[in-house]
Every structure is written in structure tokens, then in C-alpha cells.
Amino acid sequence: MERLTFDGNFCDISQCRELPCPYNNACTQRQVWEKLKAYEDLGLEPEDYKRALSADIMVRVAAGALGVAAERLRELAEADKGGRVVVLPCKVGEKLWVIGRDNVPREMELEAPDIRAICTDEDNLCMSMRNRKPDGFCAYRLRNDGADICKTVFLTREEAEKALEAMKDGR
Secondary structure, eight states: OOOOOOSSOGGGTSSOOOSSOTTTTOOHHHHHHHHHHHHHHHTOOHHHHHHHTOHHHHHHHHHHHHTSOHHHHHHHHHHHHTTOOOOOSSOTTOEEEEEOTTSOEEEEEOOOOOOOOOOTTSSSOOOOOOOSSTTOOOOOOOOTTSTTBTTTEESSHHHHHHHHHHHHHTO
16 A cells, blocks of 8 residues: 655645644644554554454454453353353352341352253243252242342342341432
8 A cells, every 4th residue: 555644744744834833733634644644654554454353363362361262252252142141140159148038138159050941831830949958948049130139149248238228228
């Protein structure tokens, strides 16, 4: 590509001959010229920019920066676009504080999520649960969209108690 700018002062070639410059050397034309000059100084053609900014290159750069494989990043992005990604509030096995129906924060452990299927051709939803203890157990089901986080599910007891106080005060 033929160069459109040159080394030197833009005002030397511009149509503006007013001295001193009424724009303090910051007119729009000068700014455009300086930006074009900066791109031309890189020595790249427009096709070079397109190649450098391709989706494949960007994914590989992002994957390297995040420390994951590029293919895994692509897989996660596609799954997210398809509505198949859920971000957990903490790691499996870590503690959560859940505000129950009785407005008391309870410490719980995040279990690995299970995948459920709902039968749409029956009138009633039938679900069976297995007790882990002879006397039963308490479970709280997190919403898949994360709407519970910072509303009824918290990472610390202090956060849960602060939310309870806010509810009592009507905030």
C-alpha cells in the first residue's frame, strides 16, 4: 500500500494556514492524520490486521492468558452461547450459608450438581430422593441461573446475617 503520510508536521501540508493554530495543534484533521501515520508506521497492510485479529488467533491468545487449552475455551464459549453453562458460587465441597424458610442462616456444603430431566408428558412431576442418614437430611436446591446468590445463598455467615438484617429493615 502506498504511504499517505510522511515524517514531519501535518500543519505544513494542511489547508489551514492560520498562525498561531486556532485549535492549539489539536484539530480533527491533524488527529486523523496522526492516527493514520501511527498505523502506517507499523508497516502492516489491512489484510495483516484481519489475519492478526482472527477469531482463532484471539482464542489462542485468550487461552494462553487464562492458562487453559484453546479447544476448551472454544467448547465453553459454545456451551455458554447455547445456555449450557452454570457458574457455581464456590467449589464443590466448600461451605455455603443458606437462609432457610425460618430466616435462619444454615451452613451447608456445596455438592456436585446433578443433572435432572423432567418428564413433560405426565401431569405430575415425580421425584425420588435418597436419604443419606436414617433420619433424613436437609437440602437446598440452587437455581441454575444464579439468582439465589447474594439473596438466599452466601459464602459467609456474615453476608447471610447482613442480608437478614436488610430484610427485617425492609431495605
